[in-house]
Amino acid sequence: MNPTDTVGETRTAAGPVGPGDPAADPEGPGDLTAEMHTPEFRRDPYPLYARMRRECPVHRSPQGIWYLTRYADVEAALGDLRLSNDRDRVTRALGALGGNPKELSRLTSRLGRVMTNTDPPDHARLRKLVNKAFTARRVEALRERVQAIVDGLLDRAVAAGPAMDLIEAVASPLPLSVVCELFGIPPEDRSRVKTWFRRLGSLTQDIVQAEAAIDEFEEYLSRLIRQRRADPGEDLISALVTAQARGDQLTDAELLSTCFVLVTAGDETTTHLIGNGTLALLRHPDQLARLRDEPSLIRTAVDELVRYDTPTQAIIRVAAEDVPIGGETLREGELVFLSLGSTNRDPERFDDPDRLDLSRPGNRHLSFGNGPHFCLGGPLAKLQAELAIGTLVRRLPQLRLADGAVLEWRPNPLQRRLSALTLTY
Numbered sequence: 001m002n003p004t005d006t007v008g009e010t011r012t013a014a015g016p017v018g019p020g021d022p023a024a025d026p027e028g029p030g031d032l033t034a035e036m037h038t039p040e041f042r043r044d045p046y047p048l049y050a051r052m053r054r055e056c057p058v059h060r061s062p063q064g065i066w067y068l069t070r071y072a073d074v075e076a077a078l079g080d081l082r083l084s085n086d087r088d089r090v091t092r093a094l095g096a097l098g099g100n101p102k103e104l105s106r107l108t109s110r111l112g113r114v115m116t117n118t119d120p121p122d123h124a125r126l127r128k129l130v131n132k133a134f135t136a137r138r139v140e141a142l143r144e145r146v147q148a149i150v151d152g153l154l155d156r157a158v159a160a161g162p163a164m165d166l167i168e169a170v171a172s173p174l175p176l177s178v179v180c181e182l183f184g185i186p187p188e189d190r191s192r193v194k195t196w197f198r199r200l201g202s203l204t205q206d207i208v209q210a211e212a213a214i215d216e217f218e219e220y221l222s223r224l225i226r227q228r229r230a231d232p233g234e235d236l237i238s239a240l241v242t243a244q245a246r247g248d249q250l251t252d253a254e255l256l257s258t259c260f261v262l263v264t265a266g267d268e269t270t271t272h273l274i275g276n277g278t279l280a281l282l283r284h285p286d287q288l289a290r291l292r293d294e295p296s297l298i299r300t301a302v303d304e305l306v307r308y309d310t311p312t313q314a315i316i317r318v319a320a321e322d323v324p325i326g327g328e329t330l331r332e333g334e335l336v337f338l339s340l341g342s343t344n345r346d347p348e349r350f351d352d353p354d355r356l357d358l359s360r361p362g363n364r365h366l367s368f369g370n371g372p373h374f375c376l377g378g379p380l381a382k383l384q385a386e387l388a389i390g391t392l393v394r395r396l397p398q399l400r401l402a403d404g405a406v407l408e409w410r411p412n413p414l415q416r417r418l419s420a421l422t423l424t425y
Contacts, residue, residue, distance in 0.1 A: 033061045036413035043409065045313065045416070046354065049342035058326035063097055065335045066328075069342035071349035071366070073326050077338055079371030083317035083330075087117035093318045093335045115376070116261055119320075123372060129250050130258060130376065133239035139379045142181060146384055149177045150391050158425070163402050166421040170392075171274040174384055175267040182380075183224070183263060184235030192220070200264060214260075221259050225252070236262070262377075269311045270381045272417040274388045277305035279421060281389070282401055284356045291358055291393050298390040301358040302382050305389070307365035308356050313341035314414045315369070340366050341416065396425040 032055070035041050035048050052059060052069045059067045068074050077083050084090075115126045150170070157169035164170075176197060180190050199213035224237055232238035240255060250258060281288040291297055314337045319330040330336055344365045345353040368375030375381075392399060402422040410417045 031061055032056065033059070033065075033067060037411070041413065042411060043407075045341055045413070046345050049339060049345060052339075053342060053346060058328045060328070065097070065337060066330050067337050067339060068325065069339045069346075070326070071343040071346035074338045074340070074343045074366060075370055077317065077325065077336065078366070078369055078373070080323065081120060081372070082319065082321050082323045083336060084119050084320040085117060085123075085317060085373060086119050086320075089318040089320065089333075090117070090316065090335075093333060096333065097335070115258070115373075120372060125248065126250075126254065126258070127372075127376070129243050129248065130240065130262075132243040133236060134262070134376060136379055138182075138236065138239070139383060142178065142380070143383060143387070145181050146174075146178055147387050147391070149174060149181075150387050153177075154391060154395060158396075163422060163424045166278060166392075166423050167271065167275050167418060168420065170388060171271045171278075171421075174274070174388060175270040178380070178384060179263050179267065182236050183259070184228075184233055184237060185224070189220070193217075196220075197264070197267065217263075218256060218260060221256055221263070225255055225259065268417065270384050272311035272415075273302075273306055273381055273385045275418045275421050276309040276311055276416060277302065277385060277389055278392060278423075279401075279407070279418065280305055280309050280356055281393070282399070282423075287356050287358050288393065291390075292397065295390060295394060297358050298386045299382075300360070300363070302385045302389065303363045303365065304356065304358050304360050305385070306367045306382075307344045307350075307360075307363055309416060310340055310344060310365070310367040311416055312367060312414075313416050314339045316414075337414070340369075399423055399425045 032048060032052055036045070041048055049069055052067065057068070057070045058073060059069075061067065068077055115123055115130065118126065153170045153173060157164040160169075176194060177190070179185075180193060185193060196213045196217045199209050200217075225241065228235070228238045228241050232242060237259060240250060240258060243249065281291065287301075291301055317336050317338065319332050319334050319336065321332050323330045343349070344367060347353050349364075350360075368378035368381075400423065402424045405422040407421070408419040410419060
């Protein structure tokens with residue numbers, strides 16, 4: 001799990017209106033965003049991003065959605081407080097496009113005001129309190145336990161046969177197991193938590209089932225919060241309960257909403273950081289061999305893997321007022337998609353950006369965002385990827401794509417996530 005501002009924003013962006021969706025509004029001639037819904041784009045979005053950076057780096061689609069694809073523009077936009085992440089603004093902007101953002105509206109209203117859907121000053125206050133509980137020391141203290149979880153998952157996968165789906169066997173269960181450790185969720189309750197997560201994943205298909213899962217999970221979290229108030233432990237919920245800044249504390253409602261978001265927000269992103277990163281290594285055997293020979297490279301390797309093929313391809317903002325960017329003006333109320341996938345391959349920022357280089361110097365990618373909403377859970381996501389990928393490389397020297405393996409990417413231009421990754425070893 002990586003409980004991040006960025007992740008939460010991306011999830012809300014994956015709502016009923018997609019960029020260039022022909023069903024919502026047919027794209028006009030020459031509008032490159034229409035290509036974001038093609039099989040070619042799902043297989044490899046980076047050639048299209050390169051064209052957009054060259055031909056229309058600040059582009060407004062016929063739907064009225066802006067796309068920023070250059071590193072400099074996106075970096076500036078991420079720190080620009082005139083570009084809002086407020087839940088109500090996002091919902092109104094989606095509705096103005098002619099879509100029906102009921103799933104987004106109902107879910108975000110249930111979550112309350114949390115870091116992932118607020119602007120300063122509310123965001124700054126909430127983040128300061130959470131920062132006091134969710135520290136780098138707390139994340140690093142999980143290293144030994146995360147390694148044990150990885151080893152256990154891999155032991156079971158290898159014992160089951162000569163092939164495995166990495167997503168199902170390791171990458172998907174890992175972040176959920178880690179967040180249960182982080183929150184002190186008892187082992188006997190974890191199967192129920194997994195069931196709630198599966199039902200939450202059906203949000204866009206079955207909102208009634210998803211909301212029932214929210215009800216049950218919130219009731220469970222409320223009980224945990226009450227228990228930690230009465231008897232604090234060493235877990236993150238206890239730390240959130242006791243966190244203070246200048247006499248301020250999270251209210252009961254804020255505690256519940258914050259716990260819910262931190263538990264759920266980043267689990268799929270961590271899953272697909274591991275999946276995308278492993279696939280990139282298999283496609284670059286020279287870099288895979290290098291990591292096998294130099295395991296100490298794993299930390300810089302993970303930063304390069306998340307730059308090279310980030311699971312979070314874009315996040316959204318809404319202009320709270322007119323904002324000039326790159327010679328254009330974003331009007332108040334308009335949506336803007338900030339293309340992290342494109343910025344991470346911008347040759348103006350990275351030398352030879354389409355090359356995978358596990359020791360790349362100065363790797364200031366934007367996969368975890370920038371500015372006030374910089375990814376709070378990035379260190380935890382990277383820790384899990386370091387241990388999962390590093391262990392795979394160390395323990396399975398013959399690791400390769402299974403013969404006949406079909407790579408299918410989920411059809412969402414804001415995310416880059418494999419449905420499965422079948423490997424043999």
